[in-house]
Amino acid sequence: MNSIFLRIYGGMLAALVLVALLGVAALHLVNQVRGDEYRERLAQGTFRLMADNLKPQNESARRSSLSQLQSLLGIPLQLQGLTEQPLDHAARIRLLAGQVLVRQSGAHAAKIYSLVSAAPELVLIGEVRQVSEQLARATVYLLSDELLRYPVAEQPLRLAELKRSKQFGFPLQLLAIGQTPLDEDQRRRVEEGDTVMTLGQDGDAVHIFAGLLQSPWVLEIGPLSLMNPAPPQLLVLIGLLGLSLIGLIVYLLVRQLERRLRGLEGAATRIAAGSLSARAPAGGADSVGRLATAFNNMAMQLQQLLTIQREMVRAVSHELRTPVARLRFGLEMLGDAQSAAARRKYQDGMDNDIQELDRLVDEMLTYARLEQGAPPLQFQLVDLDALLDQVLTEQALLRPGVRLECGTPPGATPALVEGELRYLHRALQNLVTNAMRHAEGRVRISYQLGPEYCRLEVEDDGPGVPEAEWERLFTPFLRLDDSRTRASGGHGLGLSIVRRIIHWHAGRALIATSDSLGGARFSLVWPLRQTLTGDAHQA
Structure with a gap:
């Protein structure tokens, strides 16, 4: 039985280890997917805007614009063919559909891919070190450059159109300087065309305010929420799933063990009640299976021994009956004998019967001794x-x-x-x-x-x-x-x-x-x- 419970405890420990490993793997996978989605959402609008600016230009103009963007933003930028990139088929389909891809290339570095043209398949590749800061600077520069091309009254409508067409993953709006929650120093910097970053009231989001030169509008980007790599809801869900999995495994183990032990108990009860042909359900090479096999072998041996014992008792009773009856008859006749010859005859017969009984007892003792071992x-x-x-x-x-x-x-x-x-x-x-x-x-x-x-x-x-x-x-x-x-x-x-x-x-x-x-x-x-x-x- 100790082996059985050791198997139960071993199964529970294995289940705990399995749940822990699955939980860690699930968290890692979820965080990786959420991180990619978060970075892609931040980069989506900015890189699509950059790619659209490069589309109508010829080769020399593209190189000039690319060099200008690279020097102004501090982001290494390249234009390469799509077939040259180490991307899988699904990633290529997403790029051709107009989506932006972010592939982490280091602990704090990522490569961003955006399609410039489908024929030929030309891809804009940018490598950033600090995703939030560099993309924020690039976003402010590109939006400001795009908005200043329109009259002041049309700039809010143009911003809404850019937000919808380029699918920016964060809020964008134009505010008057008086509508911004900035202090005097921050407002002064914004009016001078500087960029100001502030924290939200809860401290879990960032707002970016950038002044537009030759425009009364202030561009607000955000709030930009920080990504939580391990949300409590997900941990609670994984914990519930882990407990459910452990409970299910333990239930299945105990249920199967109980069912097999009940079969063994039922066979033992039937044998104790006199049904020597009862057998336990055997099967499996584990401890319970070996126990059931040993129990069945014991029951079979017990049945055989009891059968032999019963046959021996019945046979011995029958074998003893004949010589005993002859001895009784000889004793009766010996008392009625009239001559010495007659008495001698009956005495010899009785002696032969006693010798037969002696031989029978000797054979019985020899057989019993050999049967016992x-x-x-x-x-x-x-x-x-x-x-x-x-x-x-x-x-x-x-x-x-x-x-x-x-x-x-x-x-x-x-x-x-x-x-x-x-x-x-x-x-x-x-x-x-x-x-x-x-x-x-x-x-x-x-x-x-x-x-x-x-x-x-x-x-x-x-x-x-x-x-x-x-x-x-x-x-x-x-x-x-x-x-x-x-x-x-x-x-x-x-x-x-x-x-x-x-x-x-x-x-x-x-x-x-x-x-x-x-x-x-x-x-x-x-x-x-x-x-x-x-x-x-x-x-």
Whole structure:
């Protein structure tokens, strides 16, 4: 669960960082766009007026006017072709439409582009250092020069026409000297043709007053508002958007996490109520997905173990019923026996029943011990020839009518493999016992030693096992309904014990049909060398 909450906190931190980066990028972009628009609005009317003054002139006159403007205004000016400029397609379209472009060329410098003529495409380029001061001086000079060409009475109308046609981005008007909010010293300077700058009442705007020589009018430019690079409204908007984005991300993370955890909780509740087939919705490679997968594996293992336990209890109850009933019957008959021979007969039968119960308990304990985990295994070198001889000698007396054969004659060197001698003996003994129980007359044991693995096979000439039942045959307490019936004996644990023993030897137990004898063929395959030797190990 700690990993889950760490992912939540990590997601929230990532969201905060993302919002911060987006906020900074948005502010930078907005300020850049607003700055360009602000500078273009200030330069729009002035540069269009300059470009219009250069249009009707020939080449020499243009150069003379350009030099005069440059020397008077202190602004480097150039006339160049539009195709020579490093502008994108959208910027060229705007220039051809009559708009003025401002491209910042430094921290306090900008290049201003204005179209002079469309055929040929000629562009006026001015580079300014202080946009406000230099453009204000240029604007005053150009407007004064333009207005003084008209009679005094027509000058206000001409100014209104210039403002509308050249699209000045700030207010322009002509006032009488008495209408200006200037003090005596400022009025004197204006009457002498000087230019005066004043601050508005709020201190956030600039007014420019310039006197027109040989005219009673005073030209007022402004108010020129200063650009706020980071308006509070924009910061509030970005903050709201950031909080909304964080809330949405956290909500989606928590909602998805809650939904998946509820599925896991529901599966656990159903299992606790007895529905062992319930499973949690799995999926994903994150912590919750791995938890759901581990939970489902645990539930599946638990279901299998409980199923095996129930089958074992049911099978053990059934297996115990027959010998116990025979013991009860033997005790009753023993009391009624009239002769020593009869009593001896019943005593022998009861002894056989007790031995059967002992074998059943022994197999049950062995299987339970192997199912719980690997017992302490002391791996050692085992001579297969000696092991086969021992098992054949022990099993030869059980059914004298069945011939035991060793299909692999002893070689010049001992056939040595690593394993637990006691458990390998038990596994081979169970296979041979099972084969003799169902064989008609022959049982063959053989082995093969490869470079890395050993293969031991036990075959019989009995009826064999249907292929559909091969895998089920290793199920505990399972006995088929054909020739391998209860009449042949056994409790259905021998083959389960064999598979478990060979599993702890890192091998496999297989079943097939014998090619030579026609019955069943059981094979044990395990490595010649074990990874753990000498010490006990647990699963």
